[in-house]
Amino acid sequence: MSIATVIGVGTLLAGFALTSDGIGDWTSGVLVNIGASVILVVPIYLLTKRLDERIERVGSETQSSVRALADRVETFEQGVERRIDEVASSVASRLAQESRADAEAFDALGSAPSRDAVLRALERANELGxxxxxxxxxxxxxxxxxxxxxxxxxxxxxxxxxxxxxxxxxxxxxxxxxxxxxxxxxxxxxxxxxxxxxxxxxxxxxxxxxxxxxxxxxxxxxxxxxSDPDRRPIWQLCPPQWAVTEHGIITYGNAPNYGVSIKALARDSHLAGHLADKTWVESDSLEEAVSVALSLDRKRELEPPF
Incomplete structure (x- = not known):
């Protein structure tokens, strides 16, 4: 029991004693009230103080835990970031290597054609669409x-x-x-x-x-x-400017990037003429591309679906 509690109990008992001895009621009441207040307030104060200490200790522990967790998260994020960078670099390197290998495989067709070389090139071309x-x-x-x-x-x-x-x-x-x-x-x-x-x-x-x-x-x-997803699947080149694809005609080489769908060419017979008016258009290449695209598309429509 704390000293404050002992003092409170003693004061309370003194007040009761004064009352029983017939000494002044006012002094007795004061002592009783002081004793009761000490007995009631002091435990509450001590409890509150302990709670404050506990809260402060928990808060300190929480801050330490939060800092530790933050450090772990930061370490994890740095590890993930490094890992992502490594993966991204590896993926980019592998894709670039495959692209170079594809170009070499396609180029080999014109320099050292063989059945194996042609087959590898066509397999890869088919895989890439x-x-x-x-x-x-x-x-x-x-x-x-x-x-x-x-x-x-x-x-x-x-x-x-x-x-x-x-x-x-x-x-x-x-x-x-x-x-x-x-x-x-x-x-x-x-x-x-x-x-x-x-x-x-x-x-x-x-x-x-x-x-x-x-x-x-x-x-x-x-x-x-x-060179461009819009230029595939390729059907035919009409040098030096236009390529015919399954979907329409599109420029290649040094010409501005421009394409027209086969449906648009078939729907508007004047579209090719308007396109030929552009200053950068090579007319013979365009004329052949339009004619080939429409001819092959009509041929495709007449073929059975399977």
């Missing part, structure tokens, strides 16, 4: 730009039906297929190109197949498709 399996890119193989070779890729060929992963389709200006030359894994590049050259000799007055132009044209088409 640069080409469509329904209609692959085509390259002009005649001086009058009326005969083309479409290079097709089939990721799931049916060998029992004579399908191959790679095939060359000789076709007319409007996309009509004249003859298909499949490229089996048993044929090297010379063997399949000799067969393709014989087909062209039957279909055109060209003395021979321009092998270099064929593979360089395929390389250029894939490179243009890789």
């Amino acid at each position: 640069l080409i469509s399996q329904r209609r692959g890119p085509r390259v002009c193989v005649s001086g009058d730009r009326q005969l083309f070779v479409q290079i097709s890729f089939n990721e799931n060929p049916d060998y029992f039906r004579g399908e191959e992963e790679i095939s060359f389709t000789v076709e007319g200006y409007d996309g009509t297929a004249l003859e298909v030359v499949p490229w089996s894994d048993k044929d090297d590049v010379e063997a399949v190109l000799v067969r393709l050259g014989r087909v062209l000799q039957r279909k055109t007055a060209e003395p021979h197949l321009d092998v270099k132009a064929l593979f360089e044209g395929l390389t250029a088409a894939l490179m243009v498709a890789q």
Whole structure:
């Protein structure tokens, strides 16, 4: 028991004693009130003080915990930030490396074509959405730009039906297929190109197949498709300015970025004329692109869906 409580009890007892001895009521009442007040107030004061000390101690502990938690969070955030930076750097590096590898694979078609090189390039182009399996890119193989070779890729060929992963389709200006030359894994590049050259000799007055132009044209088409998502899937290049895609025509090279959908060209016959009035437009390239886009689109509409 605290000293204050003892004093309070003593004062209270003294007050009672004075009352019992008949000594002044006022003095007795004062002593009783003082004693009772000390007995009541002091414990409350002590309790309050202990609560304040407890609260202060808890607050101090809480602040320490908060600081410790803040330090841990900061450390975690710094670790996460470093990890994110590392991951972002790694992802960017890998994507850049893949992009360079793709460009090298496409470029190899024009310098050292082989079935494996062509297959790797077409597989990657298909994976990136640069080409469509329904209609692959085509390259002009005649001086009058009326005969083309479409290079097709089939990721799931049916060998029992004579399908191959790679095939060359000789076709007319409007996309009509004249003859298909499949490229089996048993044929090297010379063997399949000799067969393709014989087909062209039957279909055109060209003395021979321009092998270099064929593979360089395929390389250029894939490179243009890789340069911008709006230029894919690529159908044909109409040098030096316009490319034909599955969706419409779009510029490439040094021309301003400009595209027109096939639906818009088909809906408005004057649209191409208005476009040709632009000072930067190469008219022959535009005219061919519009004609090819509309012709191939009509051919697509006539083909069965499967």
